[in-house]
Amino acid sequence: MSAATELRPARLRFRDVVRVGGAGLRARPTRVFLSALGIAIGIAAMIAVVGISTSSREQLNQQLDALGTNLLTVGPGQDLFGDDAQLPAESIGMIGQIGPVSGVTATGLLPDTAVYRNDLMPSGETNSIAVLATDLQLLDTVGATVAGGAFLDAATAQYPAVVLGAETADRLGVGAAGPAQLVYLGGHWFTVIGVLAPAPLAPELDTAALVGWPVAESLLGFDGFPTTVYTRSDENSVEDVQAVLAATANPEAPHEVDVARPSDALVAQQAADSTLNALLLGLGAVALLVGGVGVANTMVISVLERRAEIGLRRSLGATRGQVRLQFVCEALLLSALGGCGGVLTGIAVTAGYASVQGWPTVVPVWAMAGGVGATLVIGALAGLYPAIRAARLAPTEALATP
Known part of the structure; x- marks a missing residue:
C-alpha cells in the first residue's frame, strides 16, 4: 500500500456528518433555540396565512355548493x-x-x-x-x-x-x-x-x-x-x-x-380577503428572512468561538471540505428545527382559528413542503459563508487562538 493511499483522509458518512453537526448545536442550546425560534415564527406566519385563507375558501365553496350559484x-x-x-x-x-x-x-x-x-x-x-x-x-x-x-x-x-x-x-x-x-x-x-x-x-x-x-x-x-x-x-x-x-x-x-x-359578491369578498392574505404572506416572508439572518449570525459566532476546535480537527486530519460540510450541516439542522416547529405551529394556529369560525381545517401540502424547503434553502445560504470561513482556517492559526 502506497504512502499516498495511507494518508488519504477517511470519508465521512452521512450519519457521521449529522452526528457531528448535532453535537455542535447541543453545545449551545439557548442560542440555537432563539435562532430556531426566529425561523419558526416566519414559517408559522406563512403556514397560518395560507391555511386560514385556504380554510376560508373551502368554507365558501361548501357554502356555495349548498346554496347554489344559480x-x-x-x-x-x-x-x-x-x-x-x-x-x-x-x-x-x-x-x-x-x-x-x-x-x-x-x-x-x-x-x-x-x-x-x-x-x-x-x-x-x-x-x-x-x-x-x-x-x-x-x-x-x-x-x-x-x-x-x-x-x-x-x-x-x-x-x-x-x-x-x-x-x-x-x-x-x-x-x-x-x-x-x-x-x-x-x-x-x-x-x-x-x-x-x-x-x-x-x-x-x-x-x-x-x-x-x-x-x-x-x-x-x-x-x-x-x-x-x-x-x-x-x-x-x-x-x-x-x-x-x-x-x-x-x-x-x-x-x-x-x-x-x-354569489358573485361572496366571491368578490373572498378575493378581497386574498389580497390581504398576500400582504400577510409578505410579512411572513420578511420574518423568515430575519430568521435566516439569525441563523447566519449564530453560525458566524460559532466559527469564532470554535477556532481551537477547528484547528484540532484539522490537525487530526480533517479536510477543508469536511469542516465546511460540518458547519453547513449545523446550519441545515438549525433551520430544519425551526422549519418543522414553524409548520406545526402554523397548523395549530390554522386549526384553532378554523375551529372557532366553524370552518373545515385545510392546510395545503405544498405550503408545508414549501415551508420546510424554504428553511433548508435559507439555512444552506446562511451557513455557507461561516462554513467557508471555518474551512479556510489554517490549523496552526486556529490552535494559536487563545
Missing part, C-alpha cells in the same frame, strides 16, 4: 333623470315564464312602515329594520332557513303575523317565536311566528321583518310593487337568464332594471 336578483334601478325606478307588478309573473327559471319569488319594501319592540318606543328608533312584504316561496328560492318557529304560509300571510330576520330578532330583543311574542309594526300588533337563520345569499333579509303580501296590502297600505325579485334557474343557463332578465322584468324600460348575482 340565484339571480332583480331590482329597480334609476331612470334617465336619476330618479328611483319601479318594477312593474307583473314582473314576477313575466320572469316566471322564462324557460330555464325554476323558481321565482319577491319582496316589496314598505318604506314608511317601522317595527318596534312595543308601542312605547320613540318613532325615530327604528334600528334600521326594513319591513318587507314577501311571497311564500321566499325561503325555497333564496336558500334560507328558519332558526325557530315557522315561516309564513297561505293562512298566516292573511293575518298580522311576522317573521324576523336573524339580526332583526337581536335588535328587537326577541329571543324566540311564539303566540305570546308580539311586536308593534306599522301601528298594529303582529305576532312573531318565526325567526330566520342568517341568509348568506340574501343578507338584506337578516335586517328585515317579513309580513305576508295580502296583509301588507290590506293593513299596511302596500302598493303591490316588488322591490326585489329572486329567481332560480338551471345551472347551465344562469348567464343566458341573466342576459334577458332586465328586458323581461320591464320590457318598456330594461335600462331601469338592476340584475345581480349574489
